[in-house]
Amino acid sequence: MLTKIYFCVTIHRMFRFNNDYNQGAHSAVLNGLVKSNDESFPGYGVDEVCDAAAKAILKYTGGVNAQVHFLVGGTQTNALVISMALRSIESVLCAKTGHIAVHETGAIEKTGHKVETLPDVDGKITAEQIDAACTGCENSCTPDHITRPRMVYISQPTELGTMYSKKELSEISKVCKKHNVYLYVDGARLAYSLGAVNNDVTIADLAQLTDVFYIGGTKCGALFGEAVVVVNDELKPHFRSYVKQSGGLLAKGWLLGLQFLELFTNDLYLKIGKTAVEQAIRIKNAFESRGIKMAVDSPTNQQFVKLSKAQAEYLSKDFYFEREEVFSNGDIMVRFCTGWSSAEEGVAALVKKIGEMPQ
Amino acid sequence: MLTKIYFCVTIHRMFRFNNDYNQGAHSAVLNGLVKSNDESFPGYGVDEVCDAAAKAILKYTGGVNAQVHFLVGGTQTNALVISMALRSIESVLCAKTGHIAVHETGAIEKTGHKVETLPDVDGKITAEQIDAACTGCENSCTPDHITRPRMVYISQPTELGTMYSKKELSEISKVCKKHNVYLYVDGARLAYSLGAVNNDVTIADLAQLTDVFYIGGTKCGALFGEAVVVVNDELKPHFRSYVKQSGGLLAKGWLLGLQFLELFTNDLYLKIGKTAVEQAIRIKNAFESRGIKMAVDSPTNQQFVKLSKAQAEYLSKDFYFEREEVFSNGDIMVRFCTGWSSAEEGVAALVKKIGEMPQ
Amino acid sequence: MLTKIYFCVTIHRMFRFNNDYNQGAHSAVLNGLVKSNDESFPGYGVDEVCDAAAKAILKYTGGVNAQVHFLVGGTQTNALVISMALRSIESVLCAKTGHIAVHETGAIEKTGHKVETLPDVDGKITAEQIDAACTGCENSCTPDHITRPRMVYISQPTELGTMYSKKELSEISKVCKKHNVYLYVDGARLAYSLGAVNNDVTIADLAQLTDVFYIGGTKCGALFGEAVVVVNDELKPHFRSYVKQSGGLLAKGWLLGLQFLELFTNDLYLKIGKTAVEQAIRIKNAFESRGIKMAVDSPTNQQFVKLSKAQAEYLSKDFYFEREEVFSNGDIMVRFCTGWSSAEEGVAALVKKIGEMPQ
């Protein structure tokens, strides 16, 4: 009976490019969950699987002495890390399009902290902007009447699919250190920047250049889960207490550990990212072959493009994709998003249909 | 390779009675997850599986017009429900041993609310106590200088395994209405009170007598998850926004829905509770056959008993159980907890060993 | 001995135009404090003086059924009113230059609420902007992932000395009602808009068009104190409890009451504003006579003007004024601020010196 409910047999097959979290888990991850289902574990993430998963991740961090903690979701992780790191008079700087600024229902403000936004170009902010914001605050004639930036939040890749280069990230890191500001990288889609062709920022670089970052699982092959890597010693004490207080300490913590253990065995996480990005680039190329310039020059799994109403309707017959904005002339900005679960035949079909869609 | 890590082959088989969340999920739940793994769903719990699960649960609520929302864990749920329901000057009343008072790292206070505790008897508080507390506040000569109780939090079953009867719950409900105070029931282990022999409080009764309650999944057969049933119309608007803000809105929300759908198909949730309680009662009887009175007269899946040091050491060779308190003479208060995953042979072995343990 | 400390005798007399809170209190207010010093009163603002002050204020509100509460300072008042009125998922809209957005050290965010800013023209925002912001939120495709505007915060006069006309305020009020959003007016300098020549917004209009507003005392003749007028019934229950919780309930509450009683006897509050604005306009005229256009066309007690370095240095020999911004060519944006305590001879001296300052 249940089959009828979640095995919707549709005569016409639709392919989903609307996001990277529309299916369960990568088969390796699912198998791990199934195989361990009858085993018993200690609760709350104090178990050997979580330990093994942390070690597996730390193999990628280049010898940095870091803590690894596993949480369930991204908003939870962001609110936890930011509120744990900051005192009440301190604020976090981020891009105007930053996830914490626009898509988390004020979760950061709920913890008592101001999110200060900087104008971004395609999702990215610069070391110069951060420097100017911090310097402005330090030189304020009313220093007691303003919040002090104490953390910079960036995403890798960004909300718009762009990436920071190692040079850019190093400059941001340097300016953060100059102003005694933590650098925090939200890696909800990290696999997809790690897998980008021109990417030169490794996990080891993140561990070297940031104070804390997280490796996304939910959008990269896990059922759910994010792995927070805490590099700066100041942020380590009692981290688990903060997780519990924020409602993020999963009772069956090993479920998180074993998913990340699978993802970080045999470079699965990297492979997932690489494949999805290759698919995205094929989609990008298909649009460009039609003479359509992408709205954002994205080297990762998210591709934004402006379509005419006719084109959007044509593609929507066979594919799910996200509508971002409708313009007055009927044009539509849309997003095609590949991911760990994107079917090869879906990509091929999409490429073909892009070639055939109306002018 | 992973096998070595989480399939620890031990020559001596240990049975776990330390808690009810030490294994993955009931096979039906796991099968549901496996079968749906390659299907695509809309994100954030707005999907047909969650709808179906909500409907399945509402079949048990006796026609009450309620909302059902799915969250990941108990502390998250408690903090969300309490902070969403209360204004900043309002407090929540609970037992001194209440989970929110002692085991959630101040999660409720973190949201800005005072938890006011009442002395309990074996985990339970009474309508009289609540009436007195509310009356005292209403008659205060400094009403502006104190917090106002606006919610009563109780657990069914309680932290100590006891249960409220329908009569007791009705009285509490009545006194809450009298004082314009919400009644919230934490059902983290609800299956185990529903399955108790002398239980007379059904899910329909909870829906009738409370303003909001939650049906626990994590400890009752799910991998994770709690189903919040919102009865009072005042608590319904924008509930999902509060969930998102609290970091509790799971991206792949259908994972929660389908687990609860399985649990509420063919009375699985009730059967799980019944079986585990029967096992617990056999353990209880085994102790009483040895002339040992249980520390708490619990009709549910948690059994508290004081053992001598020798007895505890004897049983700990074959069984995991939780140590609650060590007394100066070496005696130990311990808890044996059965659950949906308790092996029948483990229970039999424990009953046998209790019969053979030293005086 | 004390004389030496706070009666600094300077051979060269400096006049203060740096702000409107650099002296104690208007003589009538001070006399009230002195005369009542040996009388006894009940504590925490439940006294006949506060009652009389509330009634004196309500004579100006045109028959609206409002509560009046007295607080000590503006930031305290803003944080209290906003956090009391909003639920955690709700935000407050204000001008980018709004006091709560830039000069209160994140006090509003500390209470858990997002401050959403709109670009302003000389400190003012429009009904159209508010309408667009609310409509955008209502039409969002991810309504659970964003905060909901529930209050609009404006200042009368604004941070830049401009004022809303009755027409503008009525439009804002209308659009707020349309979107079920509270309108809150910060009247820290209300006397100086009430006293402006072309002002057409009375206290009665504020009472008619807003949900809550405050009448500033600190900058308008009192030692300290702000009078909150709560018009909307939804915001009235337990207001004093919120004041106490926020640390704003003055033990000797009558001190606030009697200051406002004096200010609202014989139209003193209006006279204070009128005199100070006349002085400010004379200063404005003096600059314009020199062919210098004011930076903001302000009809109230704050006058912003860009001076050359030489001009600023010339005037700073005899007058205190606030430097707002230094430009790369050495020019300086400055503010001359009159107030209830501005000495007539100071204004005359300033006007004379403006006439004589270098080109």
Next chain:
Amino acid sequence: MLTKIYFCVTIHRMFRFNNDYNQGAHSAVLNGLVKSNDESFPGYGVDEVCDAAAKAILKYTGGVNAQVHFLVGGTQTNALVISMALRSIESVLCAKTGHIAVHETGAIEKTGHKVETLPDVDGKITAEQIDAACTGCENSCTPDHITRPRMVYISQPTELGTMYSKKELSEISKVCKKHNVYLYVDGARLAYSLGAVNNDVTIADLAQLTDVFYIGGTKCGALFGEAVVVVNDELKPHFRSYVKQSGGLLAKGWLLGLQFLELFTNDLYLKIGKTAVEQAIRIKNAFESRGIKMAVDSPTNQQFVKLSKAQAEYLSKDFYFEREEVFSNGDIMVRFCTGWSSAEEGVAALVKKIGEMPQ
């Protein structure tokens, strides 16, 4: 006209012993305010008067390198100090009757922190209790699930008029250091313990033994105001920013400075306390002469005593006093409170009437 309102001429003169904040300010304080009323000062407490007041206070602290900040009221001060000092997972320990636990409308919880109470004897807690509470937490088997005590809050004198001896305070200080817990002393009525006959705890001792404490002005001769002395270097950075954020930074900050400057010139603060305590002891002696034992053995300005209904009614004809609790037989627990403003003739009249009241 105003005269009629707050100079209530009553034919029958009532004397107020209901609290120590029912009149304006000590004449020296008032004179200071009056004399400085026409002088100009910089805003927000950055002025020479506040500097001088801080220096005057630091003459009493025995050479400790401390910061002094001036705030308006006690609840504001407590919420600020506690929330500034603690991280979100940390709690504050205090007596069950502590002001922050019962009389501040949950102001501490509003800032996100749990107040953990210890049973007290006449308002006092012991080093042993604190040690046990901290040790219990440190040895917890679920350290991540509980809050960590990080501050101890005590009052000197306590809510019940009792005092800590230097020996007791030293022991508490020692145990706090042992557990890395801040010691904070609320001195809302400090003058009245400093002025007690058997007091051996000086301001210098507080500076030596605590991390932060405050010297009460509101109840000890000022119109309003509390002086926070920050001893521990960890608590000093950006203190003013926290004050501003909490709404406690008075625009005309010099008003606070000059009141404390007067109170700490010529030992006025000590004299005020001594006189009021002598009056309280005469009242105490009067009751004891009638064979009535005081409910609390208080050496300070608050005297608690149980009276029969007839006695209470007899005394209430001429005196205001506070009713604390009514017993079922009609007896009443009451408080007589002297203060800096208690009239000598009122004390004499009360002593006489106590001698004449019914048995």
